[in-house]
Amino acid sequence: MNRFDVSVYAIRRRAGRRRPFEVRWQAAGRSRSKSFLTRKLADRYRAELVRAARMGLEFDPLTGEPTAWNLPEPAIVTWYQQATAYAGMKWPSLAAHSRASVAEALATVTPALTRPGASDRPDPRELRMALYQHAFNPARPAGPGSAAAQILDWAQQASLPVGCLSEPTVLRTALEALTLRLDGSRAAANTIIRKRAVLHGALGYAAEAGLLPDNPLDSIGWQVPQSSAALNPAVVASPAQVSALLDAVDRTQPELTAFFGCLYYAALRPEEAVALRLADCDLPSSGWGVLRVAAAAPRTAAAWTSSGTSYELRGLKHRPDGAIRMVPAPPVLVAMLRAHITAYGPAPDGRLFRGTRGGPLSGSVYGRAWQSARTIALGPELAASGLARRPYDLRHAALSLWLNAGGDPAQIAGRAGHSVAVLLTVYSHCIHGQDDLLNQQIDHVLEPFSRSGPCPSVESQRLHRPRDGRGRRPLYVRGFPARPADGPQSTPAPNGHSRPGDSHLSCSKAILEQHANSNGLPDPAHGWPKNLHQRSANRSLRHAKADATIW
Numbered sequence: 001m002n003r004f005d006v007s008v009y010a011i012r013r014r015a016g017r018r019r020p021f022e023v024r025w026q027a028a029g030r031s032r033s034k035s036f037l038t039r040k041l042a043d044r045y046r047a048e049l050v051r052a053a054r055m056g057l058e059f060d061p062l063t064g065e066p067t068a069w070n071l072p073e074p075a076i077v078t079w080y081q082q083a084t085a086y087a088g089m090k091w092p093s094l095a096a097h098s099r100a101s102v103a104e105a106l107a108t109v110t111p112a113l114t115r116p117g118a119s120d121r122p123d124p125r126e127l128r129m130a131l132y133q134h135a136f137n138p139a140r141p142a143g144p145g146s147a148a149a150q151i152l153d154w155a156q157q158a159s160l161p162v163g164c165l166s167e168p169t170v171l172r173t174a175l176e177a178l179t180l181r182l183d184g185s186r187a188a189a190n191t192i193i194r195k196r197a198v199l200h201g202a203l204g205y206a207a208e209a210g211l212l213p214d215n216p217l218d219s220i221g222w223q224v225p226q227s228s229a230a231l232n233p234a235v236v237a238s239p240a241q242v243s244a245l246l247d248a249v250d251r252t253q254p255e256l257t258a259f260f261g262c263l264y265y266a267a268l269r270p271e272e273a274v275a276l277r278l279a280d281c282d283l284p285s286s287g288w289g290v291l292r293v294a295a296a297a298p299r300t301a302a303a304w305t306s307s308g309t310s311y312e313l314r315g316l317k318h319r320p321d322g323a324i325r326m327v328p329a330p331p332v333l334v335a336m337l338r339a340h341i342t343a344y345g346p347a348p349d350g351r352l353f354r355g356t357r358g359g360p361l362s363g364s365v366y367g368r369a370w371q372s373a374r375t376i377a378l379g380p381e382l383a384a385s386g387l388a389r390r391p392y393d394l395r396h397a398a399l400s401l402w403l404n405a406g407g408d409p410a411q412i413a414g415r416a417g418h419s420v421a422v423l424l425t426v427y428s429h430c431i432h433g434q435d436d437l438l439n440q441q442i443d444h445v446l447e448p449f450s451r452s453g454p455c456p457s458v459e460s461q462r463l464h465r466p467r468d469g470r471g472r473r474p475l476y477v478r479g480f481p482a483r484p485a486d487g488p489q490s491t492p493a494p495n496g497h498s499r500p501g502d503s504h505l506s507c508s509k510a511i512l513e514q515h516a517n518s519n520g521l522p523d524p525a526h527g528w529p530k531n532l533h534q535r536s537a538n539r540s541l542r543h544a545k546a547d548a549t550i551w
Contacts, residue, residue, distance in 0.1 A: 032064035105198035112177035
């Protein structure tokens with residue numbers, strides 16, 4: 001039995017039948033037929049059989065039709081299913097904070113990608129919470145029969161197919177949902193950019209799976225909001241203010257003085273200081289020391305960590321696994337750390353800073369200590385402002401200080417743990433003293449012109465004309481002066497009164513006359529031929545004189 005041996009016959013009309021037009025063919029050794037109500041339908045079906053036979057398709061011996069015609073239709077994948085698959089794919093490779101960020105973005109856009117007329121729609125806050133905590137967190141599925149499970153069942157049934165996101169109207173609805181908070185207010189630009197990046201990744205994953213022809217976000221003309229990465233100088237504390245803050249910490253909670261000292265004198269991130277161990281510190285009795293920063297312990301909700309604890313030891317931020325950073329420690333920080341080790345000692349695992357129960361130092365603990373120190377050191381007025389509002393602002397103060405001290409940006413970026421571009425972008429408004437230097441340089445260039453009055457002399461202009469490598473002035477400096485316009489010339493105002501700008505015109509005219517006479521060229525005010533043909537005839541002569549003057 002050959003499944004590719006097919007013969008298609010002519011259409012036969014059988015009178016008296018309800019479907020009189022019969023298509024006959026032979027496939028896989030058996031005769032087949034199928035009747036139609038009209039000849040047009042029969043012709044179309046027969047043409048499809050002929051096309052399949054010419055393409056060499058396999059025919060099914062049971063139905064007599066091409067096997068490809070009887071394949072089951074592909075299942076429709078909804079956005080909810082695709083989003084949960086994307087979150088599960090990204091989970092193993094992401095840090096805890098990034099996992100929560102992906103879940104937050106998907107939980108924001110998924111309610112907008114449901115059928116508008118779906119009944120029994122849950123409360124928006126409850127729907128987003130169920131999506132965030134369970135649907136896009138593979139480690140915490142919703143329990144059977146729970147309220148969250150019922151909400152997620154509704155979301156799965158009401159979700160639109162992934163293919164609908166190829167339509168611009170649907171995609172714009174999803175993008176607009178990313179820009180709004182639950183209360184309807186506009187989200188911050190950084191938040192919108194971050195969530196849009198997650199949506200772009202989820203759509204790209206759908207395109208890889210063949211659910212979309214390409215990523216529709218690449219072709220839609222939606223304006224991405226712009227955000228400024230520059231740091232507000234109002235949050236940067238001066239060295240005197242930082243000294244007062246550290247003194248206040250030393251009076252209230254002395255066990256945290258060295259911790260805050262690492263944030264300021266070594267520009268460590270808080271999570272890097274939490275993970276700092278005694279074995280990573282070189283603290284001589286005098287002079288500078290060195291801190292070997294190799295890990296970070298960021299704090300996040302236990303639901304997003306792989307270990308199930310609030311802290312998860314990870315490598316350095318935006319650096320490959322196993323990367324380290326050597327940070328010189330000034331003598332004042334060395335003295336702080338040595339005093340801390342003498343008074344409190346390291347934790348059993350070698351950590352320099354510990355919590356109240358011996359575990360990792362909690363952000364809430366050093367956060368409360370920092371706010372108390374701000375109230376004592378800054379007073380009520382400054383404490384109510386944004387000055388050094390967070391412990392992280394000590395790192396900002398340190399890097400701003402290093403840049404203003406004239407340090408090499410590449411070395412500063414290496415100590416801080418990010419690129420030179422990020423360093424100069426973030427701290428562009430915190431570098432002081434450069435404006436005065438630039439103003440002095442501009443004044444030095446403008447000084448000769450300001451002394452000569454509103455109409456500088458030709459001699460003063462010659463002093464500042466550029467020269468080439470052989471001491472010759474280029475053509476554009478001493479070339480022939482510009483030819484006056486051919487249009488109507490300005491005439492004196494009636495009654496002998498001068499017009500606005502006459503002084504400027506007479507000044508420019510005087511300069512041109514002096515310039516022309518000093519170079520042996522005709523007076524531009526009187527030497528130009530009035531006749532157009534005479535101008536063309538004398539053009540080569542004028543150029544020759546100008547070249548002779550230059551060389």
